[in-house]
Amino acid sequence: MVLGSKTYEGYWIAEMAIPFKTLRFKEDFSSWNVNFYRIDSQFAERSTWSPIPRNFDIVNLAFSKELVWDIPLAKPGPNVSVIPYIAGNSSKNYEEGTPTENKIQVGGDAKIGIGPALNLDLTVNPDFSQVEVDEQVTNLDRFEIFFPERRQFFLENADLFANFGLDQTRPFFSRRIGIARDSSTGQNIQNTIYGGARLSGKINNNTRIGVITMQAAEDPTINLASTNYTVATIQQKVFKRSNIGMILINKQAFQDSIGGEFTNQPPSFSRVAGLDFNLATSDNRWTGKAFYHHSFDQEKLDSAFAFGGFINYSTFKWNVEVLTRHVGANYSPEVGFVRRTDIQQLASTTWHNFYPASGIMQSHGPGFDFDMVCNQNYGFLDWDYNFMYRIRFRNTALFNMRLREEYTYLFDPFDPSGSEGLELPANTDYQNFLVIANYSSDARKRLSFDLSTRSGGYFNGNRVSFTGNLTYRYQPWGFASLNFSYNRIRLPEPYNSSNLYLIGPRIDFTFSRKVFWTTFVQYNSQINNLNINSRFQWRFKPVSDLFIVYTENYFAESFENGSAFEVGQPKTRALVLKLTYWLNL
Numbered sequence: 001m002v003l004g005s006k007t008y009e010g011y012w013i014a015e016m017a018i019p020f021k022t023l024r025f026k027e028d029f030s031s032w033n034v035n036f037y038r039i040d041s042q043f044a045e046r047s048t049w050s051p052i053p054r055n056f057d058i059v060n061l062a063f064s065k066e067l068v069w070d071i072p073l074a075k076p077g078p079n080v081s082v083i084p085y086i087a088g089n090s091s092k093n094y095e096e097g098t099p100t101e102n103k104i105q106v107g108g109d110a111k112i113g114i115g116p117a118l119n120l121d122l123t124v125n126p127d128f129s130q131v132e133v134d135e136q137v138t139n140l141d142r143f144e145i146f147f148p149e150r151r152q153f154f155l156e157n158a159d160l161f162a163n164f165g166l167d168q169t170r171p172f173f174s175r176r177i178g179i180a181r182d183s184s185t186g187q188n189i190q191n192t193i194y195g196g197a198r199l200s201g202k203i204n205n206n207t208r209i210g211v212i213t214m215q216a217a218e219d220p221t222i223n224l225a226s227t228n229y230t231v232a233t234i235q236q237k238v239f240k241r242s243n244i245g246m247i248l249i250n251k252q253a254f255q256d257s258i259g260g261e262f263t264n265q266p267p268s269f270s271r272v273a274g275l276d277f278n279l280a281t282s283d284n285r286w287t288g289k290a291f292y293h294h295s296f297d298q299e300k301l302d303s304a305f306a307f308g309g310f311i312n313y314s315t316f317k318w319n320v321e322v323l324t325r326h327v328g329a330n331y332s333p334e335v336g337f338v339r340r341t342d343i344q345q346l347a348s349t350t351w352h353n354f355y356p357a358s359g360i361m362q363s364h365g366p367g368f369d370f371d372m373v374c375n376q377n378y379g380f381l382d383w384d385y386n387f388m389y390r391i392r393f394r395n396t397a398l399f400n401m402r403l404r405e406e407y408t409y410l411f412d413p414f415d416p417s418g419s420e421g422l423e424l425p426a427n428t429d430y431q432n433f434l435v436i437a438n439y440s441s442d443a444r445k446r447l448s449f450d451l452s453t454r455s456g457g458y459f460n461g462n463r464v465s466f467t468g469n470l471t472y473r474y475q476p477w478g479f480a481s482l483n484f485s486y487n488r489i490r491l492p493e494p495y496n497s498s499n500l501y502l503i504g505p506r507i508d509f510t511f512s513r514k515v516f517w518t519t520f521v522q523y524n525s526q527i528n529n530l531n532i533n534s535r536f537q538w539r540f541k542p543v544s545d546l547f548i549v550y551t552e553n554y555f556a557e558s559f560e561n562g563s564a565f566e567v568g569q570p571k572t573r574a575l576v577l578k579l580t581y582w583l584n585l
Helices: none
Strands: 002-006 011-016 031-040 045-048 065-068 081-095 100-116 118-124 179-182 186-189 193-204 207-217 226-239 240-251 270-281 288-295 306-313 318-327 345-354 363-377 379-393 398-410 428-440 447-458 461-474 478-490 498-510 514-524 529-541 544-556 567-580
Touching: 186 544, 363 461
Parallel strands: 002 031
Antiparallel strands: 002 011, 031 045, 031 065, 081 100, 081 567, 100 118, 118 193, 179 186, 193 207, 207 226, 226 240, 240 270, 270 288, 288 306, 306 318, 318 345, 345 363, 363 379, 379 398, 398 428, 428 447, 447 461, 461 478, 478 498, 498 514, 514 529, 529 544, 544 567
């Protein structure tokens, strides 16, 4: 646990890493390992009770010290909560021309404290209509884009389930639950969840466990059987701060419903077993991971594995990381997120840090990294190397810049313009030079911004892009922000050139400690879509809320060729009214 405080414009604000009312205290313990930190935003000063080296984050737990209680903690009483809900939904699909659909849905969650650090969570007919919408991106990638989990049921103790493997090679990704793919259109659609349970937490000082089981509904329109998703993990502490973790995942169709066919192969089940070792030395100088995972299905194909890891060495002046992974051609964790299969990868990043005794810089230094991806059939698929420099300013601003050379081999046809134009042919390769830079301004100011740019060669043409965020805080009521992205892509004839825009203004307003309003508007020229999502929340009682959520999607004219921006006909429209109530039993 980490406790702390911070100041803003002379005011002290209490801050905790975890809300105090959600903590489960272990009885009969006379001491805790804790740390305390303070952030003085006015002077950009950070201090901690137990010293933490400057090269580590202020919330690093490797340097906690013992806090001794004068009286051991008493055993907590019963901890059982029930959170029922009722929701009304009215929606209309204008593209399909179907009548307005109105429905009422009831369900709820329950939270049961099994022990001081072990919780059982139950959910029946869960509804996530109040969850914030995803931030859209311009899709210029050849592979699936990762969107983080936002549903509260899957976020608690999420590291027990979601941290196996490496980024872009995860055996479990909770957003696969409640989402199905319509093979006829290639679109993802919502898949109703009947209910489920999650058991997670510590069973003793050195062992954590996690189990999730969810049952999703059948959908005859896409020939999807009712499907069960179950994942079980155990994490055992070894040495002082390291651990070994095991994970088992099973996606199982109920074949007696409508034939038991998954949207994707295999037709009946998909399973994964995996083992991870997570390294963290007592001084946090060495951290790393090694893993091996294997997927199983009815086809019993070879090369259904993934293994790899990384090692990171961090000192006051140096930070060096080396990563490697090998993903088999037939590795297929259907409840996971795997960006690419049939690859071998080697990557490394090195930074050197200077810490001036005075001046406007807190630290600065050069860096170098490379990333190589290949396989046995094609040789090198992608590689890049980068010469970098970064500056951290004392006022919290940050500047990064890199000079890159990159290589890409297309083993499938691909349109890099993002405009559904003529595709570059398969079995062609491209090598380019480019410049990438990023600047984040002083985050203490009422008006702050983050700006990134990329300029240089792009496949067989050129690309200039600007992305960023502009935020204004109107203390203490909330903030207004503007996310934006612009890509100017120029390719030679007969390939398409394009100008792609993405603009997302957002307003968060706090009327009081109980009433909140958020509105997020996103225009994406790549798909000619304007999305509006507005959410009103009234917390009339602790952890009890009334939500009113309005969502609408419109056809929208693009900015291409200087044409004016115009909103066209609506695509979909929905209004949700949801009431939740927290009951302590």
